[in-house]
Amino acid sequence: MAVELKNPHSVLAAIQLRPLDVLDIQVATDAPSPAWSEVIDVARAHAVRVTRGGRPSSRDRRGGEKEGRETGMSAIVRERPDVPLEELFANAATRADGHGLWLALDNLQDPHNVGAIFRTAAFFGLQGIVVTKDRSAPLSGVAYDVAAGGLEHVPFTTVPNLARAVAVAKESGLWVLGTSEHAADDVTQVDRGRPWLLIVGNEEKGMRRLTTEHCDCVCRIAPRGDVTSLNVSVATGILIATLTGL
Amino acid sequence: MVERYRRRKGKPALLGNHQRCWLWGRHVVTETLRAARWPVVELHLSDRLPEDDLAFVTEWSQARQVTLTMEAFDRLTDLCHSREHQGFLAKMAAFPYDRMQDLLSSAKPQPLFGLLDGLQDPHNFGAVIRSAHVLGVDALFVPTHGQVAVTAQVARSSAGAVNHIPIAQAEDIVSLVEQLRLHGIRVIGTSQRASQPISDCDLTRAVAIVIGNEGTGIRDEILAVCDELVMIPQFGAVESLNAAVSAGILFYEAQRQRAAAAGSRQ
Secondary structure: OEEEEOOHHHHHHHHHHOHHHEEEEEEOOOOOOHHHHHHHHHHHHOOOOEEEOOOOOOOOOOEOHHHHOOOOEEEEEEOOOOOOHHHHOOOOOOHHHHOOEEEEEOOOOOHHHHHHHHHHHHHOOOOEEEEEOOOOOOOOHHHHHHHOOHHHHOOEEEEOOHHHHHHHHHHOOOEEEEEOOOOOEEHHHOOOOOOEEEEEOEOOOEOOHHHHHOOOEEEEOOOOOOOOOOOHHHHHHHHHHHHOOO | OHHHHOOOOOOOOEOOOOOOOEEEOHHHHHHHHHHOOOOEEEEEEEOOOOHHHHHHHHHHHHHHOOEEEEEOHHHHHHHHOOOOOOOEEEEEEOOOOEOHHHHHHOOOOOOEEEEEEOOOOHHHHHHHHHHHHHOOOOEEEEEOOOOOOOOHHHHHHOOOHHHOOOEEEEOOHHHHHHHHHHOOOEEEEEOOOOOOEHHHOOOOOOEEEEEEEOOOEOOHHHHOOOOEEEEOOOOOOOOOOOHHHHHHHHHHHHHHHHHHHHHHHO
């Protein structure tokens, strides 16, 4: 399966990391932006096909921040393949000097949130991400574009059963950290000297009860104010920043 | 912009033209009514709403003499051009921005402000407002030009938080920065070219944190007038964060430092 990308940053990362999977760059404008001009140059250098023509953009403007809005440029890219679950967690105790951080997304619904979380994960150098398959946002073109290259850098695997993935993580030596507004401990109190699998729950309902039961520890972001919680991609950003050493 | 939508004498200016003045959705509309800060011109509800939702809005509209109309669900969809209204639709007056001078003169000791340098995406702006409110930011400043205004989409993305945090517009951000400094507020810019990590910067003092545009970051002329530049430590390959995520991390760090300082004083 292939996805259509409209953010030059997501396309550039795909060309640099797996040029053979970039099937076509479609140019439907005479004046591409500087970011897209760079994409075209890099594509030619990697012998990626650049086609004149193509359709004007029809997708929602949220595709990928500023440059993503511009119409007339797109790329057809094969989806990045999953990494086997065991490989995702291999040598967990020694990776990143024992401070490695992994992430599991439990039934997230909005591809913008998933994309934003991949971008954050790539910024902070996370070791891998587990994404639930059913009743969850797919890793679509929108998610790739919002991730602005993040989906090319962080290894991931999609799983039908998160409980099994959590069990494999534990066997591989990871500790499992859940998140809940009702938890007693604050994320700043979590021991950073362990390899953690951080589980992030659905936008509306949070983590499922069954998932919570598999956690070694549940933490919260100290909240205040009248609105009860943060946007899930912002909350995940704060958790990752804190756990990687802010 | 506001002037374009000003109606007959005595009527309030609307949020936008006849298509762009609608706020929709159960949570954000009821939150806006409860806060009673942003003037509502008309209310339209679906005739299929449950009893208690109906009672609340009816009582509210009678107390404030705002016209309430019951309509078919599809008619509401036609008005706001979205199917996500859940039976709640409000025609809104122009957003009540706070005055910059009022916010500066009435600021509490050691205020925490956010200064947005030209966010383009309404979803990012809404998410920043939501984070700012939850993480205890006292007020936000935005430029009048080159920044998305508070629209219905921004209000929706903020999960109603636009009703709870003061937002002021400034004609010129560089002169705003100078005013902030005159009031003893340190202006902290964020740039991945800076060498000081955010956690080394004392955010318990009176500070304003500047959040840059999604594509280009903070403009050079504003970086030049900041008191300090800080960065978020990066360990991976992607070099920038989403604007709303980085605002959340910065506001959280300020709130964490302030909570720690308050704890150690006790």
